[in-house]
Each structure stands twice: as structure tokens, then as C-alpha cells.
Amino acid sequence: MAEPGSDVVVVGAGIIGAACAFFGARAGLSITVLDRGSVGGGTTSRCEGNILVSDKGPGPELDLALASRSLWLDLAAEHGAERYELEEKGGLVVATSEAGLSSLRSFAAGQGTGGVIAEPVASERLRDHEPNLAAGLPGGAFYPQDMQVQPVLAAASLLAAARDLGARVVTGEEVTGALRGADGRITAVRTARTTYPTAAVVNAAGTWGAVVGERLGGTVPVLPRRGFILVTEPLPRVVRHKVYSADYVDNVASGDAGLETSAVVEGTRGGTVLIGASRERVGFDETLSVEVLRRLAAQAVRLFPFLAQVRLMRSYRGFRPYCPDHLPVIGSDRRVPGLLHACGHEGAGIGLAPATGRLVADLLTGAPPQLDPAAFDPMRFVLEDA
Amino acid sequence: MGTSRSDRVHDVVVVGAGPAGLAAAGRAAALGADVALVDGAAVPGGQYWRQPADDALAGSVASLHHGLARYRRLVERVRGIEAAGGWFPRHQVWTVTREEGTFVVLAITGTGAEEREVGIRGRRLVLAPGAYDRQVPFPGWDLPGVMTAGGVQALLKGHAVTAGRRVVVAGTGPFLLPVAAGLAESGATVAGVHEAASPLAWGRHIGAVVRNVAKLGEGAGYVRTLARHRVPVRTRSVVVAAHGEQVLERLTVARLAADGSVLPGSRTTVAADVLAVGWGFTPQLELPMALGCATRVDVDGSLVCTVDDQQRSSVEGVFVAGEACGIGGADLAVVEGEIAGAAAAGTPLTDRRLLRRRLALRRFAAAMHAAHPVPTGWIDRLTEDTVVCRCEEVTVGRLRSALPLGADDARSAKLLARPGMGWCQGRVCGYAVSCVMSAWTGVPPSPVSIAARSVASPLRLGTVAATEDPSSAAES
Numbered sequence: 001m002a003e004p005g006s007d008v009v010v011v012g013a014g015i016i017g018a019a020c021a022f023f024g025a026r027a028g029l030s031i032t033v034l035d036r037g038s039v040g041g042g043t044t045s046r047c048e049g050n051i052l053v054s055d056k057g058p059g060p061e062l063d064l065a066l067a068s069r070s071l072w073l074d075l076a077a078e079h080g081a082e083r084y085e086l087e088e089k090g091g092l093v094v095a096t097s098e099a100g101l102s103s104l105r106s107f108a109a110g111q112g113t114g115g116v117i118a119e120p121v122a123s124e125r126l127r128d129h130e131p132n133l134a135a136g137l138p139g140g141a142f143y144p145q146d147m148q149v150q151p152v153l154a155a156a157s158l159l160a161a162a163r164d165l166g167a168r169v170v171t172g173e174e175v176t177g178a179l180r181g182a183d184g185r186i187t188a189v190r191t192a193r194t195t196y197p198t199a200a201v202v203n204a205a206g207t208w209g210a211v212v213g214e215r216l217g218g219t220v221p222v223l224p225r226r227g228f229i230l231v232t233e234p235l236p237r238v239v240r241h242k243v244y245s246a247d248y249v250d251n252v253a254s255g256d257a258g259l260e261t262s263a264v265v266e267g268t269r270g271g272t273v274l275i276g277a278s279r280e281r282v283g284f285d286e287t288l289s290v291e292v293l294r295r296l297a298a299q300a301v302r303l304f305p306f307l308a309q310v311r312l313m314r315s316y317r318g319f320r321p322y323c324p325d326h327l328p329v330i331g332s333d334r335r336v337p338g339l340l341h342a343c344g345h346e347g348a349g350i351g352l353a354p355a356t357g358r359l360v361a362d363l364l365t366g367a368p369p370q371l372d373p374a375a376f377d378p379m380r381f382v383l384e385d386a
Numbered sequence: 387m388g389t390s391r392s393d394r395v396h397d398v399v400v401v402g403a404g405p406a407g408l409a410a411a412g413r414a415a416a417l418g419a420d421v422a423l424v425d426g427a428a429v430p431g432g433q434y435w436r437q438p439a440d441d442a443l444a445g446s447v448a449s450l451h452h453g454l455a456r457y458r459r460l461v462e463r464v465r466g467i468e469a470a471g472g473w474f475p476r477h478q479v480w481t482v483t484r485e486e487g488t489f490v491v492l493a494i495t496g497t498g499a500e501e502r503e504v505g506i507r508g509r510r511l512v513l514a515p516g517a518y519d520r521q522v523p524f525p526g527w528d529l530p531g532v533m534t535a536g537g538v539q540a541l542l543k544g545h546a547v548t549a550g551r552r553v554v555v556a557g558t559g560p561f562l563l564p565v566a567a568g569l570a571e572s573g574a575t576v577a578g579v580h581e582a583a584s585p586l587a588w589g590r591h592i593g594a595v596v597r598n599v600a601k602l603g604e605g606a607g608y609v610r611t612l613a614r615h616r617v618p619v620r621t622r623s624v625v626v627a628a629h630g631e632q633v634l635e636r637l638t639v640a641r642l643a644a645d646g647s648v649l650p651g652s653r654t655t656v657a658a659d660v661l662a663v664g665w666g667f668t669p670q671l672e673l674p675m676a677l678g679c680a681t682r683v684d685v686d687g688s689l690v691c692t693v694d695d696q697q698r699s700s701v702e703g704v705f706v707a708g709e710a711c712g713i714g715g716a717d718l719a720v721v722e723g724e725i726a727g728a729a730a731a732g733t734p735l736t737d738r739r740l741l742r743r744r745l746a747l748r749r750f751a752a753a754m755h756a757a758h759p760v761p762t763g764w765i766d767r768l769t770e771d772t773v774v775c776r777c778e779e780v781t782v783g784r785l786r787s788a789l790p791l792g793a794d795d796a797r798s799a800k801l802l803a804r805p806g807m808g809w810c811q812g813r814v815c816g817y818a819v820s821c822v823m824s825a826w827t828g829v830p831p832s833p834v835s836i837a838a839r840s841v842a843s844p845l846r847l848g849t850v851a852a853t854e855d856p857s858s859a860a861e862s
């Protein structure tokens with residue numbers, strides 16, 4: 001028994017699958033989204049929802065991030081910022097040492113050439129931006145382009161908009177494989193329950209992209225990178241922007257397997273303060289690491305001394321989907337006609353979602369891509385015969 | 387702020403000094419184990435034998451207690467633990483971890499600027515954290531004056547305070563009777579006890595009941611007390627709404643039909659300044675779940691720890707006893723504690739009598755749960771503006787607005803509409819939200835997602851940070 005057919009099946013109802021569904025539906029494709037869990041219940045529900053350019057140096061990821069940022073603004077203009085809880089709050093990067101300040105300055109200068117606006121902030125001006133910041137920090141940079149959305153709401157709203165354009169979203173449906181024709185092309189997606197006839201499949205399974213890719217016949221090297229976030233009791237608005245110490249930048253780019261932490265502090269609408277995030281490669285280990293909590297708490301208190309008196313209410317953790325070269329995989333899998341990948345966005349999937357979705361829609365419809373997809377080619381990990 | 391950590395490794399660390407934990411600690415110590423006993427309260431006793439922190443009040447609440455002789459025996463048995471420096475009162479455990487083959491119980495003690503963390507190490511753990519009141523929302527339940535039955539009882543036993551002058555006790559389960567009797571004996575006017583279950587409900591489980599006549603005897607005593615104070619006790623009766631300008635003034639009560647709906651024409655109004663309402667209890671599973679102990683859904687719909695006949699959890703070295711293994715009352719908690727304490731001390735009990743007693747008490751508990759379900763009609767009586775989550779002020783209407791966004795269970799509802807995101811972390815609303823979502827979507831409730839909490843008890847970030855090794859976090 002089979003379900004009605006569609007042009008495209010998107011596997012995964014996280015932020016990436018939601019963006020693929022929305023831009024695909026808008027391009028006129030009939031879309032079915034399948035997720036084994038709930039809408040946005042994967043890593044999308046385990047993150048902070050930042051849309052950042054401040055942490056990226058010039059290169060393909062920054063290009064994707066800038067394109068995405070303007071698409072987020074378009075979406076907010078079209079559907080209402082409330083649908084995404086989009087806030088253009090800006091980011092404040094704070095150096096904690098003179099050496100850190102000079103490397104921040106040169107990093108920011110490089111970003112400028114890529115289109116990032118970074119305003120140097122002198123030591124004595126830091127508290128104009130963040131009145132509760134520790135005294136005596138050497139200086140920083142303000143990034144007016146950094147924004148935030150509520151990630152699960154954003155994914156749900158994109159899917160709702162896709163549904164309005166005719167897409168179908170089925171949750172509680174685990175994808176187990178694909179059916180392929182004599183020519184090797186995908187003809188249908190199999191789930192634990194039934195099959196969905198389709199001409200194309202988008203693997204948007206995030207951290208589980210490797211498993212889903214394999215089930216569909218073309219694996220991709222996506223691995224988990226664990227991160228913890230601390231949540232405080234609700235407070236009146238005490239942190240205005242996203243605030244982080246400059247060494248975050250080094251962590252993001254690092255290939256080191258060990259534990260890395262550098263506090264990223266921000267207020268939320270609910271009044272809680274979020275303190276993220278750690279990075280470590282420990283597989284899918286779900287146990288609470290008290291050591292990580294201690295480090296993040298200590299670093300946050302160093303930035304905002306008043307936090308020492310504020311209570312930790314809970315913590316949560318997620319597994320960022322990362323590839324060995326820290327770039328997402330977006331594009332067609334030439335081993336399996338009909339299969340596309342859109343996963344591996346590591347710690348930036350929210351920020352990168354709309355441009356990813358639009359790129360996938362371009363590739364599906366054959367429209368000229370509005371962004372060079374070469375750096376994200378899934379085939380870059382595959383040794384192909386010349 | 388600061389931290390202290392000793393290198394002492396106890397044979398057994400018991401968390402919770404209620405009936406289960408007291409029994410476990412005493413038994414393990416009697417068998418020669420070096421035991422630590424940790425509780426957030428100042429005095430052992432747990433909920434059942436809750437004692438005032440202030441000794442001067444102890445006399446005035448003694449009459450409220452049952453089995454005080456047994457309590458004193460249990461406390462006597464843990465004196466040696468105290469003498470050996472193993473009693474940690476006023477130590478609230480926020481999480482449990484493992485380090486180099488031992489368990490480390492991380493507790494917070496001291497308040498305000500004095501707050502500090504203490505790490506208590508043990509080779510084996512007995513977790514006996516008990517339970518908290520299960521609640522369901524109804525129109526007006528967020529008015530001041532609407533309290534949980536357990537909360538009213540805790541005020542009475544712990545502070546010798548009657549929560550109100552004119553109190554209505556409602557909900558379901560045998561626990562309503564001691565609450566009402568205690569209030570009446572302490573001078574409050576109990577305007578009525580409204581038990582949702584049918585008086586015949588126990589009939590089908592007469593076997594389990596007969597084997598536990600002691601428990602019935604306790605109940606009969608409460609019934610006599612209530613009769614003496616002329617407290618009306620209504621069965622198949624339920625509070626459907628609370629009213630008042632600023633605080634609780636009146637309640638609407640009604641008779642229930644067999645299907646849990648309200649009998650037409652049966653609504654009446656009762657004046658009250660406090661409503662003590664209880665729909666059973668929810669086990670507190672943060673600590674066992676932090677260690678990865680396996681769970682199951684019990685007959686009353688609560689998530690409980692899975693244990694074997696020695697109270698062993700699925701995690702090597704971790705034993706669980708009392709309400710965390712299934713709501714069953716203080717007698718069962720004590721029996722489970724004795725068994726867990728012996729097993730954790732490395733000398734499993736061979737006393738078949740105790741094992742048989744546990745079986746009988748469990749059957750009794752199962753009969754109790756079957757006789758006192760939460761009648762499902764409460765979901766139909768919610769209005770769009772009934773608050774479901776009080777911390778985040780989420781109404782039924784707001785919750786419903788998450789449906790078109792794709793919310794289909796308690797977790798996705800929380801992510802899209804915020805119930806359970808606030809201070810209590812879903813302890814109050816988790817059960818209700820999962821029932822409501824399940825009723826709306828047909829997706830079965832998933833109690834696991836509402837029971838796990840990474841931080842069992844909030845603590846200051848400065849305290850979390852204090853034990854951090856400064857060298858490891860030095861700026862690179």
C-alpha cells in the first residue's frame with residue numbers, strides 16, 4: 001500500500017527540512033515532509049536560535065550566512081516577525097585579554113571584506129551596550145547584523161507556510177529506505193509503515209544524516225558534536241544582545257576533539273538567560289557533564305558577575321551535525337539519481353536554513369542557483385573515478 | 387559560596403530520609419556498612435513523618451502522626467550514622483554523577499551567600515526521593531487559596547499551621563482522609579471532603595484490601611474523626627470550579643456520573659477560603675534518570691523506576707526505594723527501604739516475610755490506583771481561558787494554538803507554547819499537558835519526556851562555577 005505521490009520527499013522536519021519544504025513548495029513543487037519525531041523536535045529544539053555572521057570569516061559559509069540572513073528578514077517581512085520571534089538584537093563580542101582583543105580586531109577587519117559589519121567598541125564603551133558587563137574588559141566589537149529566532153517556532157512556521165502552499169507534513173514516520181528503478185533512480189521512499197512514491201528525496205536528517213543517507217543509498221560523513229546550554233531562572237531583561245568572549249571564534253573553527261567551552265550569554269523573551277555552549281566529540285553520549293556545566297557557569301560569571309547570584313534552573317544538550325571540513329553538505333548525490341543532501345550545518349543550521357532551502361529548491365527545479373554550491377558538494381568526500 | 391569535597395568514600399549513600407530512605411540507611415548501617423544519609427529537610431521523616439524544623443513545635447504536631455513509635459525506632463537506628471559524620475540534613479541534591487568508579491552525590495547546603503556545594507561519594511546508592519502532588523487544572527485553580535492536599539498537610543505537620551479557616555478537601559485517594567482529619571483536629575472547619583471515586587470502587591479488589599487491614603484501620607480512624615467533627619464526606623463528587631475576586635471565596639462542586647462527566651443539575655456552591663486538592667502523586671525521578679535508570683509506566687499512569695526484587699535499578703550499584711518505584715504509601719516505602727538497604731550493603735535479605743509483605747502492599751497499591759483513577763471528565767471542563775501552566779501563564783487557548791503548528795505531545799507543546807518552561811519545570815503542569823495533548827491528538831502520552839530534568843533543584847551559577855578548576859578554563 002502506498003501513499004499519494006509527490007515531486008519531492010523531504011526527510012526531517014527540523015529547521016533545514018522546513019526551509020527546503022517551504023522554498024520547494026514556493027517553487028511549485030509538491031512536497032511531502034517525513035519525520036520520525038515531532039516538528040522541530042531534533043537538534044533544532046536543542047539550540048539557541050542565533051542567526052550569526054559575527055563568528056564567520058570570509059568564505060562559502062559566510063556567503064551562505066549572509067544570503068540566509070537577508071532571506072530571514074524577507075520571511076519576517078512576508079509572514080510577520082512574530083511567526084518566528086525574530087529579533088534583530090545584534091551581537092557583542094568581548095575580548096578578555098589584550099592579546100584576544102588584537103586578534104579580534106584583525107579577524108573583524110577580515111570579515112569586513114566579506115560583507116560583515118563590525119563596529120569596534122572601546123573598553124569604556126562596552127557598558128553602553130551591556131550595562132551589566134564586568135568592569136575592566138579590554139574592548140570588543142559590536143555586530144549589528146546578528147539576529148535571533150525561536151528555532152522550533154521558526155521551523156513550525158516555515159512548515160505551516162509550506163502547508164499553505166500545498167505541502168504535506170507527516171510526523172511519527174521513520175524513513176527506512178528507498179525504492180529505485182531499473183536506471184537506479186529513486187522512485188519511492190520507504191518508511192516503517194508504508195511507501196511514498198516520489199521523484200526526488202532530500203536528506204535533511206541533521207545529525208542523523210549519515211544514517212538516513214546510508215538507508216537511501218548514499219552516505220555522507222555527518223557526525224555528532226555535543227553541546228550543553230544552561231538556562232537560568234527568569235529575570236527582567238538584564239542581557240540585551242548576544243554576548244560572547246572572543247575565544248569563541250577560535251573554538252568554532254577548531255578541529256580539536258577535546259572539550260571546548262566559551263560562554264555565549266543572551267537573554268530570551270521568556271526572561272531566562274541562556275548560557276551556551278560547549279563543543280565536544282563524544283558520540284551520542286547523553287549523560288550530563290557536570291564539568292561542562294561548571295566551566296560554562298564560570299565563564300559566564302566572568303563576563304557578567306551578577307550571574308553568580310542567579311539560579312541555574314536547567315540545562316539541555318544537543319548534538320550538532322558536523323562534517324570533517326565543518327561545511328554543510330548541500331547538493332545532489334551523483335551516486336543515487338534523485339537523492340539530494342541538505343545536512344551537516346553544525347552549530348549554524350538555524351542561521352543557514354533559508355539559503356539552504358532556496359539552494360535545494362533551485363537544484364530541484366533546475367533554476368540557476370543564486371549562490372555557488374561547489375563548496376557544499378556532497379561528492380567532495382567521495383573519491384570519484386576521474 | 388564555595389565547595390567541599392572529602393575523599394571519604396561511603397559504602398552506601400542514601401538520598402532521601404523519608405520512610406524509604408530512613409529504613410534503607412538504618413538497615414545498611416546495621417549490617418555494618420559505612421552509610422551517608424542525605425536529605426534537603428532539617429529533620430528526617432520525609433512527607434509521611436514530616437517534622438517541624440523547630441523542635442518546639444514537635445509536640446503540637448505529634449497527634450497528627452501515625453506510627454510514631456516506628457518512626458522513633460527508625461530514627462534510633464540511624465543515630466550511629468549521625469555519630470560517624472554521615473548524616474547530611476539540609477542538603478538538597480541537585481545531581482548525581484560518577485567519578486573514577488564511585489558515585490558522587492552533589493548537594494547544596496546553606497542559603498543566600500552561604501550557599502555551597504558538597505560532594506558526597508559512595509560505592510553504591512539508594513535513591514529514595516519520594517513524590518510530589520499530582521494536579522489537574524480546572525477553571526479558577528490558579529486563585530490564591532487553591533492548594534495541593536500534600537502542601538496543606540506539609541504546612542500542618544511541618545509548621546503546625548492550618549492553611550485556612552474554612553477548608554474543602556477534594557480530589558481522589560485515601561490520602562484525602564488524613565488531610566481532612568488533621569485539619570479538623572487542628573481547629574479548621576472542614577466544609578466537606580469530595581472524593582471523586584465511587585464508594586463501591588474498592589469492592590472489586592476486596593482480596594488486596596483484606597490482606598491490608600492495618601491500612602484500613604488507619605482509614606477507619608480518620609473516618610471516625612471526620613464524623614466527630616461532622617465533616618460531610620461525599621463520594622463521586624468533584625470540585626469543578628473555584629471563584630473569588632482576588633482570592634478563593636467559593637467553589638462549585640458537582641456529582642459525577644459513571645463516565646466521569648458531571649450529572650446535570652448536581653452543581654452546588656460551597657464557601658471556602660482554602661481548597662486542598664489532590665489527585666494522587668507523581669514520583670520524583672530526576673536523580674535516577676540522571677544516572678540512566680530504566681523506567682516504566684505504572685498503573686496510575688505515573689512514570690516509575692523499574693526495580694527487581696532486591697530494589698536494584700537497571701544501573702549497577704544503584705538501588706531505588708519508596709514512591710519513586712510506584713506510589714504505594716509509607717508502609718510499602720519502609721519495606722522497600724529495608725530491602726534496598728540490605729542489598730546495597732551487600733547482604734541481600736533472605737527474610738521471605740518481608741518480600742511477601744512487599745508483594746501484598748504492592749497489590750494493595752494497585753487496588754488503590756484502580757479504585758481512585760483521575761476521572762477523565764476534567765479535560766472537558768477546561769475553558770479556553772483556564773490556565774494550564776501557572777509559571778508561564780499558558781492557557782488552554784494558547785496551548786490549542788500550538789496544534790496547527792504541529793504540536794502533538796507534551797514536549798512539542800512545550801517547545802511551541804511554553805507550558806513547563808518556567809520555574810517548576812513542568813512538575814505541576816506536565817501530567818495535565820500530556821493528558822490534554824493526548825486527548826486532542828490521539829497520540830499516546832509520553833511520560834518520559836516530562837519526568838527528566840537535568841537539574842533536580844535550582845542552584846546559583848556562582849555555586850556551580852565555584853568548584854571549577856581555574857587552570858582548566860584559563861583563556862587560551
Ligand SMILES: Cc1cc2nc3c(=O)[nH]c(=O)nc-3n(C[C@H](O)[C@H](O)[C@H](O)COP(=O)(O)OP(=O)(O)OC[C@H]3O[C@@H](n4cnc5c(N)ncnc54)[C@H](O)[C@@H]3O)c2cc1C
Binds near residue numbers: 035348
Ligand atoms: C548546543 C547547541 C547550540 C546551537 N546553537 C545554534 C545557534 O545559536 N544558531 C544556529 O544557527 N544553530 C545552532 N545550533 C545548531 C543547530 O541546532 C543545527 O545546525 C540545526 O538545528 C540542524 O537542523 P536540521 O534540520 O539539520 O536537524 P534536526 O533539527 O535535527 O532535524 C532533523 C530531523 O530528522 C529527523 N530524522 C532523523 N532520522 C530520521 C529518519 N530515519 N526518518 C525520518 N526522520 C528522521 C529527526 O527526527 C529530526 O527532527 C546549535 C546546536 C547545539 C547542539
Ligand SMILES: Cc1cc2nc3c(=O)[nH]c(=O)nc-3n(C[C@H](O)[C@H](O)[C@H](O)COP(=O)(O)OP(=O)(O)OC[C@H]3O[C@@H](n4cnc5c(N)ncnc54)[C@H](O)[C@@H]3O)c2cc1C
Binds near residue numbers: 407537
Ligand atoms: C507533600 C506530601 C505530603 C504527604 N503527606 C502524607 C501523609 O500525611 N500521610 C500519608 O500517608 N502519606 C503522605 N504523603 C505520601 C508520601 O509520599 C508517602 O506516604 C511516604 O512519605 C513515601 O515515603 P518515601 O520515603 O518514598 O518518600 P518521602 O516521604 O517523600 O521522602 C523523600 C525524602 O527525600 C528527600 N528528597 C527528595 N529529593 C531530594 C533531593 N533532590 N535532595 C535531598 N533530599 C531529597 C525529601 O526531602 C524527603 O525527605 C505525602 C506526600 C506528599 C508529596
